[in-house]
Amino acid sequence: MREHLKLVTLGAAKIQVTTVAWIPSIRGAVVVSLCISWCIYAGITPYAIPLAVGALFVGLADVDQVFGQRWRTMLTATFWVTISALLGGLASNFGVFQVLLVAVMGAICAYVGVAGRRSALIGLLSVVAYVIFSGAPENNLTALLTGGLVAIGGLIQTAATVVPTAIRAPRVFRVPHESDHIFRQLRENLNTKNDFFRHGARLALALAVAMSAYLYLGWPHGYWIPMTVAWISLPDQNGTATRVIARVAGSLAGVAITYAVIEGLHLQTYATAIFIGFGGLVMLAFVRANYAIAVSGITIFAISLMSLIGDPIAEVSAIRLLSTLIAGVIVIGASFLWPAVRTEDERAH
Numbered sequence: 001m002r003e004h005l006k007l008v009t010l011g012a013a014k015i016q017v018t019t020v021a022w023i024p025s026i027r028g029a030v031v032v033s034l035c036i037s038w039c040i041y042a043g044i045t046p047y048a049i050p051l052a053v054g055a056l057f058v059g060l061a062d063v064d065q066v067f068g069q070r071w072r073t074m075l076t077a078t079f080w081v082t083i084s085a086l087l088g089g090l091a092s093n094f095g096v097f098q099v100l101l102v103a104v105m106g107a108i109c110a111y112v113g114v115a116g117r118r119s120a121l122i123g124l125l126s127v128v129a130y131v132i133f134s135g136a137p138e139n140n141l142t143a144l145l146t147g148g149l150v151a152i153g154g155l156i157q158t159a160a161t162v163v164p165t166a167i168r169a170p171r172v173f174r175v176p177h178e179s180d181h182i183f184r185q186l187r188e189n190l191n192t193k194n195d196f197f198r199h200g201a202r203l204a205l206a207l208a209v210a211m212s213a214y215l216y217l218g219w220p221h222g223y224w225i226p227m228t229v230a231w232i233s234l235p236d237q238n239g240t241a242t243r244v245i246a247r248v249a250g251s252l253a254g255v256a257i258t259y260a261v262i263e264g265l266h267l268q269t270y271a272t273a274i275f276i277g278f279g280g281l282v283m284l285a286f287v288r289a290n291y292a293i294a295v296s297g298i299t300i301f302a303i304s305l306m307s308l309i310g311d312p313i314a315e316v317s318a319i320r321l322l323s324t325l326i327a328g329v330i331v332i333g334a335s336f337l338w339p340a341v342r343t344e345d346e347r348a349h
Contacts, residue, residue: 024161025284030058032301033277036308040269045309048273050085050146052305053132054153056280057081057125061118061285062161069117069118071162077122078154084126085150085239088133089143095215098134102211102226103204105130110200113235114274115185125229131207135214135223185304198338199235206233206334221306221319228327233334240335244328246292251324253292254279262307269308276304 032055039048061077062070065207084105113120133146141149170263191197210226217225232243258279262265267275282297299320305318 007225008301010193019248019288020285024062028056028062028157028180028284029277029281031055031059031272032242034154035156036273037270038307039312040273045269046141047149048308049305050133050141050149051153052148052276052280052301053085053129054078054081055157056153056155056283056301057129057150058154058280058282059280060123062157062284063106065280071158071178073118074154074161077125078158080122080126080145080153081129081154084130085133086143086147088130088135089146090132090143091130092143092162093260098215099208099211102131103208106207106230107200107204109202110233111190111196112186114189114194114196115200117348124230125201127207128227131211131223131227131230135211135221135226164238183320195235199233202235202334202337203230205337206330209330209334213326213330219319220311221316221321222300222323224323225330228324229249229331232327233331238330244332245323246290247295248328249320250292250295250297250320254296255303255321257296258300258303258307259313259317262304262313272308273305276301276308281302 032052035051035055036048039045039051052066058074058077058081061074091098094101106127109123112123129150133143144341171308187194206229207226210229214222214225228247232240232247234240234243262272265271277295279300279302282296283301284297286293286297303316303320304315307313
C-alpha cells in the first residue's frame with residue numbers, strides 16, 4: 001500500500017520537460033487573450049466565456065503530430081466541442097433529466113478513446129464542454145449563440161495555426177484520412193472486456209452522481225463537480241489516483257496565485273484578459289508535461305474569467321476547491337467499480 005501511494009504521488013510530481021511545446025502554447029494563449037480583449041472592447045464581456053473556452057480547448061488539440069494531422073484534429077475538435085456546447089446549452093433546461101443525459105454523454109465520449117490518443121482527447125474536451133454549458137444557464141446566452149461562439153473561438157485558434165504554415169508550405173495539407181480506421185476500432189472493441197468500454201461505464205456513473213450533487217447543492221458554478229470528474233477520470237486506477245492528487249494540488253496553487261495577483265495587484269479588465277491568457281499558457285504548455293501544473297493554469301483561467309464577469313474571487317475560489325474535493329471522492333470511488341481488464345489480470349498473478 002505504501003509503495004502504491006508512493007508511486008501515485010511521484011507520478012503526480014513528475015515533469016516531462018521534453019513534452020513542453022512553447023510555441024503552440026504561446027500562440028494559443030495569445031489567441032485566448034485577444035478573444036477576451038475583443039469582447040471587453042465591444043462591450044459584450046459575457047461572450048468571452050464560450051469564445052475563450054472554444055479557443056483554449058481547440059488549442060489543446062494542437063498536439064505533437066505532423067501538421068496535416070494537426071489541423072484536421074483541430075477542426076474535428078472545433079466541430080465536436082461546438083456540438084457538445086450546443087447540446088449542453090439545450091440540456092441546461094432539462095432539470096433532473098440532465099443526470100441521464102450527462103451519463104450518456106460521458107459513456108460515449110470515454111469509449112471513443114479506444115480509437116487512439118487524438119480521439120480520446122477530443123472525447124474528453126467534448127464531454128467537458130457539454131458539462132460546462134449544461135450547468136451554466138446563468139450566463140443568459142442562448143444555446144445556439146453559445147455554440148456559435150465556441151465555434152468561432154475554435155476556428156480562430158485553428159486559423160492562427162493553419163494560415164502561417166499554409167503560406168510557407170501548402171503541401172503539408174496532403175495527409176490521408178483516418179476515419180475508416182477510427183470507425184473500425186470503435187466497432188471491433190465494443191465489448192465488456194475492453195478497458196475503454198469499462199471506463200465509459202464508470203464515467204457515466206460518476207458523472208451521474210456528480211451532476212446529482214450539483215443539482216442538489218445548487219451552488220453557483222457547481223457544474224465544476226461533474227466537470228472535474230470528466231477531467232480526472234482515466235481508464236486505470238493508478239492514473240486516476242495520480243490525477244486526483246495532481247488536481248487537488250494544482251487547484252490549491254491556482255487559487256492562491258489567482259487571488260494574490262487579481263486582488264493584490266487590483267487588475268482591471270484588459271490586464272485580467274492577459275492574466276487569463278497566462279493561465280491558458282500554463283495549461284497548454286504543461287498538459288502533457290505535468291498535470292498538477294496544468295491544473296493550476298486552468299484554475300487561473302477559470303477563476304479569472306469568472307471574476308471578469310463580476311463574480312467574487314473568494315466565493316468562486318471556495319466553490320472551486322470544494323468541487324475538486326467532492327469530484328475526487330466520486331472518481332476514486334468509481335475507479336473501484338468494474339476495474340480495467342489488465343488490473344484483474346495482474347491480481348490473478
